[in-house]
Amino acid sequence: MKRSNVAIFVPHKGCPNQCTFCNQNEITGCTSNVTKEDVISAVETSLYSGGYSKESEIAFFGGSFTGIDPEYMEMLLQAAYQYVSQGLFKGIRISTRPDYINQEILDTLKKYGVTSIELGAQSMDDEVLKANKRGHSAQNVVEACELIKQNGFSLGLQMMTGLYKSDEKKDIYTAQQLSLLQPDTMRIYPTIVLKYTELAILCLTGKYYPQSLEEAVNLCAKLLDFFDNMNIKVIRLGLHDSPSLKKEYIAGPYHPAFRELCESKLFVDKFLNEVKNERYTSYVAEVNPSYLSKALGQKKANIECLRDSGYDVRIIQNQQIQDGKFKLTPIE
Numbered sequence: 190m191k192r193s194n195v196a197i198f199v200p201h202k203g204c205p206n207q208c209t210f211c212n213q214n215e216i217t218g219c220t221s222n223v224t225k226e227d228v229i230s231a232v233e234t235s236l237y238s239g240g241y242s243k244e245s246e247i248a249f250f251g252g253s254f255t256g257i258d259p260e261y262m263e264m265l266l267q268a269a270y271q272y273v274s275q276g277l278f279k280g281i282r283i284s285t286r287p288d289y290i291n292q293e294i295l296d297t298l299k300k301y302g303v304t305s306i307e308l309g310a311q312s313m314d315d316e317v318l319k320a321n322k323r324g325h326s327a328q329n330v331v332e333a334c335e336l337i338k339q340n341g342f343s344l345g346l347q348m349m350t351g352l353y354k355s356d357e358k359k360d361i362y363t364a365q366q367l368s369l370l371q372p373d374t375m376r377i378y379p380t381i382v383l384k385y386t387e388l389a390i391l392c393l394t395g396k397y398y399p400q401s402l403e404e405a406v407n408l409c410a411k412l413l414d415f416f417d418n419m420n421i422k423v424i425r426l427g428l429h430d431s432p433s434l435k436k437e438y439i440a441g442p443y444h445p446a447f448r449e450l451c452e453s454k455l456f457v458d459k460f461l462n463e464v465k466n467e468r469y470t471s472y473v474a475e476v477n478p479s480y481l482s483k484a485l486g487q488k489k490a491n492i493e494c495l496r497d498s499g500y501d502v503r504i505i506q507n508q509q510i511q512d513g514k515f516k517l518t519p520i521e
C-alpha cells in the first residue's frame with residue numbers, strides 16, 4: 190500500500206487577500222472551518238487504514254496557515270503534534286504566504302513539530318505579483334526563505350505559470366530566482382481560470398488569455414528539466430483533479446495527467462537535442478519499463494511527433510536503464 194502524508198485543508202482562513210486567480214474554497218473542495226476533531230479524525234483514519242509510515246507528515250494545506258488566528262492555528266497544530274511527539278509521524282508540513290513568516294511564527298511552528306514549510310511565491314516578478322494582487326513582493330519571498338532556512342526547516346516553494354501579465358520569459362526568470370533560494374522541493378501550477386475570481390472577469394472581458402495546454406506543457410517541461418538539473422525535486426506539477434475544480438473550471442491548461450504530458454514532451458525535447466548533430470534518422474530508444482508510457486506519449490503521440498520531425502524511433506524496455514533516461518542506438 191502506498192504510504193503518504195495526511196493532508197488537512199484549511200481553506201482561506203485568515204487570508205485578507207483576494208489574489209486574482211484564487212477561489213481557495215473551490216480548489217480545496219472544502220468550505221467549512223476545520224476543527225481539532227477533524228485533524229484527529231483525519232490522522233486516526235490514516236493510522237487505522239495503515240496508509241502512513243513513520244516517514245509520513247501531517248500536512249496543513251490550502252490556505253495561509255500562519256495567517257490564521259494564532260490561537261486557532263495552535264489548536265490545530267496541537268491536535269497534530271500529539272501524534273508527531275509519539276513518533277508516529279516524521280513531522281508537520283504547512284503552506285503559507287511569504288509575508289506571514291517571521292521569527293515569532295517560526296518559533297511557534299518549531300514548538301509544535303513543524304518540519305517543512307511551503308511558501309506560495311507564485312512569481313518573482315514584482316509587476317506580475319502586483320497585477321495578480323498577491324500583496325507581497327519578490328523581496329518578501331527572498332527574506333522569508335532565508336529565515337526559514339536559518340531556522341532549519343525544510344523549504345518548499347510554489348510557482349505559477351501563465352499568470353495575468355506574465356509570459357514565458359518571466360516564468361523562466363521566476364524559476365531561476367527560486368532555484369537560487371535552494372528550496373528542497375518545488376510545486377508548479379499552470380494558472381487555471383476559476384469561477385468567482387477576478388481572473389474570470391479579466392478572461393471573459395478579453396483582458397487575459399490563459400496559456401493553451403500546449404503552451405503550458407512546453408514551458409513546464411522546460412521548468413521540470415531545469416529544476417531536475419539543479420537537483421531540486423518537483424513534487425507537484427499541475428492541480429489535483431477534484432470534482433469541485435471541475436465544477437468551477439472556466440478556462441486554462443488543466444489536464445488530469447498534466448505532469449505525464451510534460452514528461453512525455455521532455456522525452457521528445459531531449460531526444461531531438463541528442464540527435465540534432467547526427468546523420469541518422471532511425472533509432473532504437475531503450476528506456477526503463479516505468480518510463481515507457483512517458484517516452485511513448487499518450488496514444489503513442491511521441492512516435493508520431495518524432496516522425497513528423499523526420500525520425501523513425503522504436504522504443505523498447507530495458508530494466509538496466511535509469512528511470513527518466515534513455516539510451517539511443519542508431520539503425521543504419
Ligand code: SF4
Pocket residue numbers: 201204205206207208211212213251252253286309323
Ligand atoms: S493568499 Fe492564498 S489563500 Fe489568500 S487569496 Fe491569495 S492564493 Fe488565495
